[in-house]
Amino acid sequence: MDQALDVAKEALEKGEVPVGCLLVYNGEVIGRGRNEVNETKNATRHAEMVAIDQVLEWCKQHKRDYREVFPQLVLYVTVEPCIMCAAALRLMKIPRVVYGCRNERFGGCGSVLSISSDDMVDSGDPFECSSGYRAEEAVELLKAFYRQENPNAPKSKVRKKDRRQ
Numbered sequence: 001m002d003q004a005l006d007v008a009k010e011a012l013e014k015g016e017v018p019v020g021c022l023l024v025y026n027g028e029v030i031g032r033g034r035n036e037v038n039e040t041k042n043a044t045r046h047a048e049m050v051a052i053d054q055v056l057e058w059c060k061q062h063k064r065d066y067r068e069v070f071p072q073l074v075l076y077v078t079v080e081p082c083i084m085c086a087a088a089l090r091l092m093k094i095p096r097v098v099y100g101c102r103n104e105r106f107g108g109c110g111s112v113l114s115i116s117s118d119d120m121v122d123s124g125d126p127f128e129c130s131s132g133y134r135a136e137e138a139v140e141l142l143k144a145f146y147r148q149e150n151p152n153a154p155k156s157k158v159r160k161k162d163r164r165q
């Protein structure tokens, strides 16, 4: 979680919503992501999506079948995955998530919807969630971001906090 927080800090420095994550395979970090929404002008580039892409690339480079690698990953992320990312984690069959603070607006692991644990047909596998790891630090980073406001976002977006993950 230390490293995930470092990645989140990097996001804050780059003017992104400070969320950071790691995907760990047998004790080795093979995916690392932070929000890249403003940089890429792509609202789906959440930390988890960036890290998933990195693991797919890792699988290609190491000639490993992603269908065998993903079910052995652990995701460490500073903020509860949103609904979109929680669905992606299910579909990729990532079995375990450890996160910091809750995501009251878009949380997909119990705060708004329970994508992580719901019984859903043909939508991947439920995953196990543990929360509260270094949660205060994760919240402090989010607060710091909203204090400084998002320099890349139109004013209306900042006011509505649309960019919050």
Ligand SMILES: [Zn+2]
Pocket (backbone or CB within 6 Å): 046, 047, 048, 081, 082, 083, 084, 085, 086, 165
């Ligand atoms: Zn997300």
